[in-house]
Amino acid sequence: MPAGIDWVLARMRGLEAALPPRDGVAVFNRVYLTVTEEVGHRVSAGAFRSRRAAAELDVRFAKRYLHAVDQASKGRRPPACWRPLFQLRGHPAVQPLQFALAGINAHIGHDLALALTDTCRALGTEPRALEGDFHRIGEVLVTMEERIREELMPGPDLLDVADPLTHLVGSWTLEAARNAAWASFRALWAIRELPDLTEELVDRVDASVGMIGRCLLTPLG
Template sequence: MAQLEHLLTPVDTVVARMRALDEALPERDGVAVFNRVYLAVTEEVERGLEAEQFTDPRAAATLDVRFAERYLAAVAAVADGRRPPACWRPLFQLRRHPGVRTLQFALAGINAHIGHDLALAVVDTCHALGCEPVDLEDEFDRVGDLLASLEERVREDLMPGPDLLQVADPLTHLLGSWSLERARDATWTTARALWALRRFEDVAEEFAERLDAAVGLAGRMLLTPLPG
């Protein structure tokens, strides 16, 4: 029990920070929209740890916290007047744009966090635990499954009703261009590549920078303002 409490303490900390953001941000703020989505995922991971549902609780908790810290670092950077990573800039820049719909904000945040942060969090976790990415595959898949199930709920909760979402609606086509499952698969490959490049710091840094920029470009497209 003491070991479980030790693992849950840092998870509790990131959950508390996200709950504080949820209370502080306006409901329609784009960052607030994503934060609610991500808070639900992190709370689900916390419940899974408490119920001992993970094969390796230490790895799961470490990955969950390292993952969350990258999002929270982006929030802190903006609050301090600094630039966040490129993958997060579209969401922060367009967070109050009246032409961007709620579902777009949620998916843009998921895109930034899965497409960029998760791969780096896997590498961070491997360094912290002295393991290889393959040792984290079960925990990675478990977190990915939670995100996939949440994406379905997000689309159901935030998608306009059938009377509003017509075939000709630009949102229909925009949403069809992005898939969490494809993003997750690409992230696992990226994490393994970054780990393999860890002894070549310059190459690994350039690879990560280009990943950041590419994910940011996808986020910008997901946040294309649409007619009401």
């Protein structure tokens, strides 16, 4: 497994050991750890078009989440997309599934476009060179999302359609978040030589993703 991915896995395992299991960040961290392990295995097995690009993206992507964790642990404000999860991580009326989806929403909705942009800059390549591997990683994420919903959804297999949790988690999909992230990435790449416009776009995406996260974490107890 690439050294950078090994470092990311070590950080995530350290968080898993340090955080209470019911903590909202811990719930998301467990999900993300599983995804990163799977992506790492696939990178090592040559499942991506470019092993180097896939590893670079995976590490840059994960570092944005870990940076948010570090900011929160130091009492600093993480990006707006992450604030709802850190603020409500201990709320007793928020379900584990909500924590998991809120973390995925923040990471995919905001961090992914920035990580893709950073990867293109680091490798000196264009967005089209990453598109195939972006979709291959997406296949892993879709599988994980299905498992998350099955494992963390409380109650019987078929909840009443009027159940608030059923309504809430049904209003967000990974596919829509990934499509939006790719569109944001293309926009950021197109205006990469315009720093003021880039900063404005990033701030607006950050705020809108944070608003979605706050809705996903609506207490339902």
